[in-house]
Amino acid sequence: MKILVTGGCGFIGSHVVDAFVDAGHEVIIVDNLSSGTLANKNERARFYQVDVCTPELDAVIRDERPEVIHHHAAQISVPLSVRDPLTDAEVNIKGTLRLLELSRAHGVKRFVFASTGGAIYGEAGLVPTPEDYVPQPSSPYAISKLSCEHYIRFYEKQHNLGHVILRYSNVYGPRQIPHGEAGVVAIFAEALLDGKLPTLNHFPGEPEGMVRDYCFVKDIAAANLLAAKTSKPGTYNIGTGKGTTTYQLYREILQALRLRGIDLPPLFDQLERAQARAGDIRVSTLNTARAQAELGFRPAFPLRDGLAQTVAWYLARQKGQG
C-alpha cells in the first residue's frame, strides 16, 4: 500500500513510518521539521519538507496519490494552545482541513487521524473512559482535535472518504521530546541523566501525582498498522486502560536507570514538588475494549518493558549514539 504519514519525522509519526516500512509498504513523509528532526527520518521513506498549512502540499498529494493518509503533524503543546489559540487552530484545524480537501480531490481512500483521548475527555466522570463519553475538552488544543474529528466524519458522509480516528492516551518512548502533549517520561529521564531532581506537579493532598494511561509508542505504531488495514470507519481509544501515578512512573524510571548502572543515590528517591497547573486533569485512563474487539488491538509492552527501551534510548543519545 502507498501510505503518506504527516509528521513522520516527529516522535510518534517516525515510529509509525518505521512500522509501515518494515511491513513492506511504500511510505511518503510530509513534515516541516518544526519539532521533528531528520535524525528520526526513515531512509527507506520518501521525504517532503512541506508545511501542511501551505499550498505546496497540493503537488505532493497530487503527484504521489497515496491510498491512505496517517495525519500526525500537529501543534502539540497544550500551554501554547492556551496562549495562542489562533496558531493552534491554523495548524491543527486548517492544516487538517487542507489535507481532507486534497484527499477528496486526489482519490485518497482512507484518512487516519492522531487524536487525543486524554485531552478530549478532560476530567471524565467515568474512568477508564469509553469512546461514547461526552467529551469535555479543556484547552484549545483539545477543542481543535475534537473539531478535526467532526470534519473527518463529515468527509466520510459527504465525500465517502474512509476514516479511522485513533484517540491516543499518554504516549512515551524513544525519540520523545520533553515539551509535547505528554512529555513527562522524557522530562524525568532527561533530568535524571543530567543529575538533576525533576519536579512532580500534584494537587493538594494527592502527593502521588496525577493518574495517566501510559502507552508505549510501538503499541501506538501497531494500532496504526491495524487502522491502515481495516475497512470499518470508526473512533478508537488507543492505550492500556491501566492507570499509573506520576510518582509510580518516576520510581519505574529510576529503577530502569539504576538497572542500567546509572548511579542515582537515595537522594533521588524523592523529587521536587509543585502545585498542579491550571487545566491539569487528575485522572485519565482509556477504555480500549472497542479497539480490542474491532481492530484486534492488544498493547504488547508492559510499562516496565517500554520504559527499559526508552531509558536505553536516552542513554545511547547521551553517549552520542541515539
Ligand SMILES: NC(=O)c1ccc[n+]([C@@H]2O[C@H](COP(=O)([O-])OP(=O)(O)OC[C@H]3O[C@@H](n4cnc5c(N)ncnc54)[C@H](O)[C@@H]3O)[C@@H](O)[C@H]2O)c1
Ligand atoms: N505524545 C502524545 O502523548 C500524544 C497523545 C495524543 C495525541 N498525540 C498526537 O500525535 C501526533 C504526534 O505527536 P508527537 O508527540 O509525535 O509530536 P511531535 O511534535 O514529535 O510530532 C509532530 C510532527 O509534526 C511536524 N509538524 C508540526 N507542524 C507541522 C506542519 N504545520 N506541517 C508539517 N509538519 C508539521 C513536526 O515537525 C513533528 O515532526 C500529534 O497529532 C499529537 O497531537 C500525541
